[in-house]
């Protein structure tokens with residue numbers, strides 16, 4: 001069973017690159033158990049949105065490929081949702097962690113979805129990796145490349161959850177990212193947030209190319225007024 005999943009996962013990951021079709025069609029093989037789109041969206045926002053743009057999630061990062069662009073053509077060519085789901089699951093399980101260009105690849109599953117058996121208390125973790133993969137794959141498979149362009153979020157909290165929460169903890173937004181400073185502790189001013197989001201800083205990417213001026217102002221107002229509350 002595990003081996004069958006492994007082979008399918010690799011074959012499917014290759015399909016994502018080659019944009020062939022027919023991989024995992026029918027969704028059989030038991031590789032992806034049935035997942036929940038709602039739970040998948042929450043996990044996507046927490047663990048994937050910091051690197052991937054996806055219109056339905058309102059995320060805009062350019063660190064990894066834009067997932068709408070990655071799947072739009074194959075969806076137009078008739079690839080089914082169940083096939084996408086297999087491809088996404090394969091990518092989460094067997095990412096190309098180091099790319100041929102030397103650019104950073106995608107982190108492995110024990111980094112994106114660490115199991116609660118393996119992490120210290122208080123760190124992000126999932127009780128059941130298989131279920132978490134199924135949930136995210138079901139969600140991304142259902143929405144990526146559908147041409148559904150979600151309204152660009154304009155309220156600061158939604159912008160924060162989609163673009164910042166996977167790296168930053170902010171209690172009001174319900175996020176627990178640990179890549180960047182805890183914003184409840186930092187309590188930055190609006191001007192500080194606005195400048196750092198626009199220009200980036202250290203390991204934090206600049207958002208001037210992915211959020212417009214109004215969105216940056218909205219997220220800066222939101223963070224400065226809710227941090228530490």
Ligand code: HEC
Pocket residue numbers: 016017044047048049050051052063064065067070087088091092095096097099104105106107112113136140
């Ligand atoms: C630290 C950044 C990072 C995170 C977090 C991340 N990815 Fe990726 N992802 C990448 C990069 C870089 C690539 C391109 C290299 C590769 O193919 O592995 C990629 C590739 C992909 C692809 C293949 C896209 C294509 O063009 O075929 C999918 C699907 C994907 N990621 C889904 C996810 C999902 C779902 C999550 C959350 C569980 C996630 N990623 C988390 C950086 C990330």
Ligand code: HEC
Pocket residue numbers: 050160163164165166167168179180181186187188192193196197201202203204205207219220223
């Ligand atoms: C890929 C991870 C990542 C993402 C996404 C990210 N940040 Fe950051 N952020 C960081 C890191 C790392 C730092 C520390 C940078 C440094 O000082 O070297 C930081 C610093 C900051 C600071 C300064 C905190 C202080 O000490 O005063 C603020 C404010 C901030 N980020 C807000 C945001 C907002 C708002 C967003 C979304 C628009 C965001 N960040 C998205 C990683 C991230």
